[in-house]
Amino acid sequence: MTLSVTEIENGREAVQTTVPGPILLLGAPGVGKGTQAKELVKLWAIPQISTGDLLRFHKANGTPLGAVAKGLMDRGELVPDDLVNDMVADRLGKPDTARGYILDGFPRTLNQAGWLDTRLAGKAQEQSLPVVAVSLKVDYNQLLRRITGRRNCPVCGTIYNIYAKAPKVEGICDVEGAALVQRADDTEAVFAERMKAYSALTEPVVEHYRSQGRFVEVDGDRPIEAVSAGIIAAVKRLRAT
Numbered sequence: 001m002t003l004s005v006t007e008i009e010n011g012r013e014a015v016q017t018t019v020p021g022p023i024l025l026l027g028a029p030g031v032g033k034g035t036q037a038k039e040l041v042k043l044w045a046i047p048q049i050s051t052g053d054l055l056r057f058h059k060a061n062g063t064p065l066g067a068v069a070k071g072l073m074d075r076g077e078l079v080p081d082d083l084v085n086d087m088v089a090d091r092l093g094k095p096d097t098a099r100g101y102i103l104d105g106f107p108r109t110l111n112q113a114g115w116l117d118t119r120l121a122g123k124a125q126e127q128s129l130p131v132v133a134v135s136l137k138v139d140y141n142q143l144l145r146r147i148t149g150r151r152n153c154p155v156c157g158t159i160y161n162i163y164a165k166a167p168k169v170e171g172i173c174d175v176e177g178a179a180l181v182q183r184a185d186d187t188e189a190v191f192a193e194r195m196k197a198y199s200a201l202t203e204p205v206v207e208h209y210r211s212q213g214r215f216v217e218v219d220g221d222r223p224i225e226a227v228s229a230g231i232i233a234a235v236k237r238l239r240a241t
Helices: 005-009 033-044 051-060 064-074 081-092 110-121 140-148 188-210 224-239
Strands: 021-027 048-050 100-104 132-137 150-152 159-161 215-219
Touching (some): 021 224, 033 048, 033 224, 048 051, 132 224, 140 188, 188 215
């Protein structure tokens, strides 16, 4: 599905007229998915639901689900789909999800996607909107520059990029005058492995939603506001089909 210029320009207007429902936001490392999730949370006043956040919440609060997850993780075992599904189900039962929510890191597998589809189909009619999946796309080389060009100030936390947002003096923070550092995993080799893992993990889920006409790609290599407008226009279009 390709978005027209008009749809992108009218994206902001769609905020008031579109009930977002469940939105799966996909994006490779460095694509800006986290930034866009925060924008959509503000624009639509809906929550972002992250499986990582749910795991930390349940473990920190000693819930029955958290206790099971902690035991598995302490033994070096993976948290199974059924347990993750139970955590998501608990979160989706909260009243702030009634109009919609941004899914982050879930569903990661076909099993999870099938479980979510079944759960939503069994809800009351006014709450039964299916998941739509929106993928942010940015050229591989551009993503590589975003990742490998990152430099952080260890004092104030300011993030620079030697290709797009370089400091005034090479290697030195404009604010603190401290030497900038590069994260150990912000290398080309690590990025290549992360991209392979992302593609392998995401592709079956993408095909699941694509085959049902509930998937769209949005150009993520634009200013933040333009990308947000593109996502909103995409959701409006998917909800209209």
